[in-house]
Amino acid sequence: MNQTITFGEVLMRISPLGNRKFVQSNAIEFYFGGTELNVGISIANFGGKVKHISCISDDFIGDTALSYLNKFDLDTSSIVRSSRPLGVYFLEVGAVMRPSSISYNRSHSSFSEIKPEMVDWKTALENGTWFHWTGITPALNRGSQQTLLEGLKLARKKGMTVSADPTYRAGLWKYGENAKEVLSELINYSTIYIGGINEINELLETNYSYSNDDFIKASKHLMEQFPSIEKVFDKIRTSINSSWHKIKARMWNGTEFKETNELDITHIVDRIGTGDAFAAGIIHGLQHFDDYKAMEFGNAACAIKHTYLGDVNYANEKDVMTILNGNTTGRFTR
Structure with a gap:
């Protein structure tokens, strides 16, 4: 069976209950x-085989995180441990016209210590058929960027x-590397691009609009x-507001453009991780x-x-196929 390889930081998220701010809650x-x-x-929940590679804290928090990963039957054999603490982020969940707010505490986390020599990529990729990476990992520090690059080189070989998914977040790139140059090198080892016009414009230093015509032009330019x-x-x-969004997807596969119908999400329970889904x-x-x-399937997920x-x-x-097939009523299943 196919094994998907993912490589990146494991974080703990801490939030007040409900839609409260921290000042409101103990x-x-x-x-x-x-x-x-x-x-x-998510891929494991769809029935796929997955190995996650990371560096987590060698303490009871790291043990708890590892237990969480094992609950989904992820292969954690290539995860290494560190004396540094697990990365943390704090989230206040917004509602209606009030946006959500995030504060990260990851600069000196266990994952910030990772270096190429800590991952045996030959063993880690032994059963791998698919490798997924995002722009978050190379943005964090030079060690994670270099470790990812080594993994990608062997994966393509x-x-x-x-x-x-070359997510570009300017606030993360603080270790002196040029984001465009780093991401461009990594994309040279990639075959599927999951990202929008903003990321393409950052990479190509272009100014394509969000229209479908420009999306096609941008995709062709990216492939060139x-x-x-x-x-x-x-x-x-x-x-529409923090609690009500609409989503749809579009693609260019080198020969044709297609897009999905729009899905209306009128009451958001949690937006975090939706792009990852x-x-x-x-x-x-x-x-x-x-x-x-x-x-x-991606749009419904x-x-x-x-x-x-x-x-x-x-x-x-x-669950996803039910949404894909148009059943969005949320009625009881018995």
Whole structure:
């Protein structure tokens, strides 16, 4: 069976209960997540085999995180441990016209210590057929960027499919490297691009608009610049307010453009990890369906993630297919 490899930081999320601000509450709840981990767990929930590679704290918090990963039957054999603490982020969940707020505490986390010599990529990728990475990991520090690069080089040498979600967050790039140059090098080892116009414009230093015509032009330009890229998938989000969003997806696979119908999410339970759910849906879809159905699956996976508390999409393949097939009533199943 296909094994998907994900590599990235494991984080603990801490939030006040409900939609409270920290100043309102003495009670908190916590979840484990992380961009690439969210993708891996979601794929596992769809029935896929997944290995997650990371560096986590060698203490009871790290043990708890590892137990959480094992609950989803993830292969954790290539996770290394560190004396540094697990990375943490604090989230205040907004509502209606009040946006959510996030504060990160990850500069000196266990994952910040990772270096290429800490990961035996030959062993880690032994059963891998698909490697997924995001722009979060190379943005954190030079060690994670170099470790990822080594993994990608070997993955492509092995003929693995490599999906890139080159999320660009300017506030993360603080260790002196040029984000565009780093991401460009990594994308040269990638075959599937999961990202929007903003990321393409950052990479190509262009000014494409959000129209479908410009999306096609941007995708063609991206493929010319990075010949290894075979397909481009983009998620479009329309925000009515913090609690009500609409989403749809579109793609260019080198020969045709297609887009999905829009899904209306009128009451968001939790927005964190929805982009990761989209990426996981695309990856699972491309491993089992044609390009268009894969895109529909990704869009439906993204939509249903908005209904789960926490960073992770707990939906299985049947749950997503129900949404994909148009059943969005939320009626009881018996």
